[in-house]
Amino acid sequence: MVINWLLESWCSFMARVKVKYFGRLREMLGVKEEEYDVEDATLADLLMNYIPKRHSDAAEEWRQSIFVTIRGEVSVSRDGAPLLRNYFVLIGGRSVEVTYKLKDGDEVAILPPVGGG
Numbered sequence: 001m002v003i004n005w006l007l008e009s010w011c012s013f014m015a016r017v018k019v020k021y022f023g024r025l026r027e028m029l030g031v032k033e034e035e036y037d038v039e040d041a042t043l044a045d046l047l048m049n050y051i052p053k054r055h056s057d058a059a060e061e062w063r064q065s066i067f068v069t070i071r072g073e074v075s076v077s078r079d080g081a082p083l084l085r086n087y088f089v090l091i092g093g094r095s096v097e098v099t100y101k102l103k104d105g106d107e108v109a110i111l112p113p114v115g116g117g
Contacts, residue, residue: 013040015104019051023112025087028062029055043089044082044098046108048074066110086113 020033029051036050047066052059060072068075068083075083081098088111091100 014038015041015102015106017046017102017104017106017108019046019108019110021110025062025065025110025112028058028065038102041102042098043091043096043100043102043108046102047084047089047098048082087111088113 015038016035017038018033018035021029021031026032034054036046036054038046038050041050048063052062055062063069063074064072066085066087068085077083079099084098088095088109089098090096090109090111091102091106093109
C-alpha cells in the first residue's frame with residue numbers, strides 16, 4: 001500500500017514527453033525525435049536543461065540557435081522566461097508559452113524559422 005502511494009506520488013511529478021526536431025536542429029542533434037522523462041518541468045526547462053544535457057556535444061550551438069543570447073548568455077523577459085529566437089515550438093500542434101507546464105504524453109515540435117518572400 002505504501003509502495004503504491006510512493007509510486008503514484010512519483011509518477012504524478014514525472015512526465016514523458018516526445019520531442020520532434022526539424023531542419024537544422026535535426027542535423028545538429030543527429031536525431032529526428034526522442035523522448036524525455038521530465039520532473040515537474042516547463043517547456044523552458046526542457047529547452048534549457050534537458051535537451052542540452054542529453055546532447056552535451058552540441059549544447060552551446062543549441063543555446064545559440066534556440067534562444068536570444070547576448071555575449072553567450074540567454075536573454076530573459078521581465079518575468080524571467082528565456083526569449084526564443086525565431087523557432088516555432090508547438091505542443092500538440094499549438095503554440096504555447098515557454099512557461100507551459102509539461103504533461104505526460106505531450107508532443108513537442110521544434111520548427112525552424114520560415115523564410116521566403
